[in-house]
Amino acid sequence: MALAMVLLVLLLGSGLLHATRQQLDGALSLVADERQFLLEQHQALSALAWGAQLTWPPQQQGWHCQRQPQFGWRACVLHRDNGEALLRGGGESTAGEALALWQWLTPGEGGRWQPLAHGWLDFCPLSPSDCLADEG
Numbered sequence: 001m002a003l004a005m006v007l008l009v010l011l012l013g014s015g016l017l018h019a020t021r022q023q024l025d026g027a028l029s030l031v032a033d034e035r036q037f038l039l040e041q042h043q044a045l046s047a048l049a050w051g052a053q054l055t056w057p058p059q060q061q062g063w064h065c066q067r068q069p070q071f072g073w074r075a076c077v078l079h080r081d082n083g084e085a086l087l088r089g090g091g092e093s094t095a096g097e098a099l100a101l102w103q104w105l106t107p108g109e110g111g112r113w114q115p116l117a118h119g120w121l122d123f124c125p126l127s128p129s130d131c132l133a134d135e136g
Contacts, residue, residue, distance in 0.1 A: 001075035043073060043091025048103050051075025051087050052115050063132075067092070069116075077105070077113070078130070085113055086126070 008113055056077045057064060065076035074091040079085050083106070090100035104119030124131035 014077060037099070040091055041101075043071075044089050044099050044101040046071065047073035047075050047089030047091060048101050048120075049089075051077070051089050052103065052105065052113065055110075055112055056085070063088075078126075082108060084116070086124075087113070087115075088124070088131075 029109040039058045047068070050073055051066070054066055054075065055124075059079045063076045063078050065074060067074050074092055076089055077085050078088075087103040087105050088100050089103070091098045102121040102124055104116040105113035106116050108114035
């Protein structure tokens with residue numbers, strides 16, 4: 001009888017350890033996903049800030065992109081017919097599409113663009129086909 005009780009306690013303990021391991025594996029996966037998101041968001045915010053400081057060519061068709069290889073940033077600008085431009089910032093990604101952030105720009109002095117107040121977006125405000133910044 002005592003041996004049966006010891007085996008039952010060992011069996012219950014083993015089941016509890018297995019369930020705890022599965023729960024920790026799930027939590028670790030969530031932490032890894034959150035870490036990846038935060039890294040991509042930081043890359044995109046940095047690329048936006050960097051791209052807003054660049055001098056972009058005058059009005060041209062389509063997207064024009066510049067890369068910052070040291071940090072893996074990519075900033076792209078699309079001139080609009082109304083005189084504004086849309087800046088897309090993101091990091092380089094080898095595993096699919098990286099997170100991108102968007103900023104409306106207005107013409108400034110010396111060929112530079114000024115970020116529009118309250119013009120920051122976490123989605124592309126254009127049609128899906130116009131949001132692709134494949135050039136550069």
